[in-house]
Amino acid sequence: MEVVGLDNLSGGFRRNLAATIPVCIGDIRDPSFLESVWSDHGPFDYVYHFAAYAAEGLSHHLRCFNYETNLVGSARLINASIHHRVRHFVFASSIAVYGAGQLPLTEETTPHPEDPYGVAKYAVELDLASAATVFGLRHTIFRPHNVYGERQHIGDRYRNVVGIFLNQCLRGEPMSILGDGMQTRSFTYIGDIAASIARAPLVEGAVNQTFNIGTDQPTRILDLANRIAHAVGIEPRIRHFPARPEVIHAVAEHSKFHRVFGVAESTPLATGIDRMARWARELGPCDPSHFGKLELAQNLPLIWK
Numbered sequence: 290m291e292v293v294g295l296d297n298l299s300g301g302f303r304r305n306l307a308a309t310i311p312v313c314i315g316d317i318r319d320p321s322f323l324e325s326v327w328s329d330h331g332p333f334d335y336v337y338h339f340a341a342y343a344a345e346g347l348s349h350h351l352r353c354f355n356y357e358t359n360l361v362g363s364a365r366l367i368n369a370s371i372h373h374r375v376r377h378f379v380f381a382s383s384i385a386v387y388g389a390g391q392l393p394l395t396e397e398t399t400p401h402p403e404d405p406y407g408v409a410k411y412a413v414e415l416d417l418a419s420a421a422t423v424f425g426l427r428h429t430i431f432r433p434h435n436v437y438g439e440r441q442h443i444g445d446r447y448r449n450v451v452g453i454f455l456n457q458c459l460r461g462e463p464m465s466i467l468g469d470g471m472q473t474r475s476f477t478y479i480g481d482i483a484a485s486i487a488r489a490p491l492v493e494g495a496v497n498q499t500f501n502i503g504t505d506q507p508t509r510i511l512d513l514a515n516r517i518a519h520a521v522g523i524e525p526r527i528r529h530f531p532a533r534p535e536v537i538h539a540v541a542e543h544s545k546f547h548r549v550f551g552v553a554e555s556t557p558l559a560t561g562i563d564r565m566a567r568w569a570r571e572l573g574p575c576d577p578s579h580f581g582k583l584e585l586a587q588n589l590p591l592i593w594k
């Protein structure tokens with residue numbers, strides 16, 4: 290495939306993209322920018338939509354920004370894709386659509402998102418179903434979880450716990466854990482899922498379908514912290530903060546994905562973390578970013594004050 294990148298660089302970096310591909314710097318919320326992408330580089334057969342501000346916990350405090358970026362921005366891209374007769378639209382949703390208390394998370398489970406980020410992702414999923422019915426826009430929706438790996442933004446203090454812990458280790462700070470650290474997540478190495486996502490438009494069984502995607506292996510946050518310290522080569526230092534309202538165990542089921550896409554790679558956590566730590570040590574520590582003015586400061590977890 291010939292690829293054109295699109296990013297507003299709010300959370301991404303030009304250095305992460307191959308120097309050989311054209312990159313359009315602009316915002317999916319801006320319809321005239323999207324038109325210029327098509328007029329300068331189109332037509333496009335496939336659109337892969339990953340653009341989002343993916344800070345789930347912070348989305349309570351950024352309700353409007355979350356919906357403008359993650360929902361209205363997506364709707365703009367869907368409009369442009371319909372208008373320009375894109376053949377297949379791939380969307381990165383999230384297991385955040387499920388909400389709490391529905392384990393294990395399967396695609397048959399009725400989503401019940403509990404935060405604005407999950408609400409926006411689920412709304413886009415429903416919008417894509419509607420666009421398929423009315424305009425015939427073929428799509429595939431992936432619901433990834435806890436993705437990590439080289440080139441991830443490690444300087445965003447509101448999301449990506451692997452990156453946050455790595456950055457804290459590199460900065461000589463203790464790793465911050467919300468609650469007792471016994472909550473579990475299934476950390477997914479990016480290299481295990483990227484190729485399947487790219488292949489989706491060519492996979493017949495994936496048309497207008499939704500898939501959980503990621504590893505099956507749950508890890509306690511406390512164990513993750515110890516593993517990361519080990520990969521960086523330091524003794525683990527941990528500082529506990531009060532727990533925030535969040536899903537305690539997130540266990541997604543992937544049999545539908547395996548049925549349609551076949552068996553995917555499953556990089557052991559230790560291997561993936563070692564790779565990412567090696568890359569992060571070369572990159573060096575980042576200044577943890579602050580979002581700026583929040584829409585709602587009430588009930589902000591202590592860790593973000």
Ligand SMILES: NC(=O)c1ccc[n+]([C@@H]2O[C@H](COP(=O)([O-])OP(=O)(O)OC[C@H]3O[C@@H](n4cnc5c(N)ncnc54)[C@H](O)[C@@H]3O)[C@@H](O)[C@H]2O)c1
Nearest residue numbers: 297298299300301316317339340341343381383433435436
């Ligand atoms: N990382 C995960 O664990 C995870 C899990 C589930 C779903 N997702 C979804 O996968 C996608 C990619 O996530 P990621 O972790 O790689 O995040 P990321 O921040 O690295 O990538 C998102 C990119 O979108 C860009 N962007 C943000 N707002 C934009 C806008 N208005 N216009 C244009 N570009 C914009 C950012 O600059 C960034 O490069 C997101 O949609 C996210 O919601 C990620």
